[in-house]
Amino acid sequence: MAFGLQDATSDGDTEVMNEINMTPLVDVMLVLLIIFIITVPVMKHAVNVELPTATSQPQSAKPETIQLSVDAQGGYFLNQNAVAANDLPSVLLAEATKDPQPELHIRGDKAVRYEYVAQAMGAAQQAGLRKIGFITEPKP
Numbered sequence: 001m002a003f004g005l006q007d008a009t010s011d012g013d014t015e016v017m018n019e020i021n022m023t024p025l026v027d028v029m030l031v032l033l034i035i036f037i038i039t040v041p042v043m044k045h046a047v048n049v050e051l052p053t054a055t056s057q058p059q060s061a062k063p064e065t066i067q068l069s070v071d072a073q074g075g076y077f078l079n080q081n082a083v084a085a086n087d088l089p090s091v092l093l094a095e096a097t098k099d100p101q102p103e104l105h106i107r108g109d110k111a112v113r114y115e116y117v118a119q120a121m122g123a124a125q126q127a128g129l130r131k132i133g134f135i136t137e138p139k140p
Contacts, residue, residue, distance in 0.1 A: 074116040092127035
């Protein structure tokens with residue numbers, strides 16, 4: 001380490017050297033300086049990108065939400081109104097053409113087969129709905 005014992009003098013006393021050896025510290029500092037000299041020009045090269053500007057104005061029109069419920073037998077209900085499985089794609093297509101496009105929230109019964117929920121998601125995707133979410137209930 002940097003502290004050590006000096007050579008024994010003629011009278012036999014040994015004293016602790018209380019000076020720090022600066023040579024390793026200078027070596028480390030020179031290595032760090034060389035690393036910084038090499039890496040700083042590399043960090044200066046950047047790609048110019050035009051970033052979009054944002055406004056702090058609140059969004060004027062909030063999109064509405066559509067609730068699609070699937071009961072245990074596979075029946076579809078759009079906003080509490082019964083919809084036949086054959087009519088579901090056309091109803092969702094009419095909803096997808098609105099501006100702003102509404103969000104679709106799918107509420108599936110615990111006992112429903114996944115097939116019916118997957119058919120509803122497929123019909124929503126084909127209709128062009130981009131925002132689909134699922135509604136669940138938390139465990140008590």
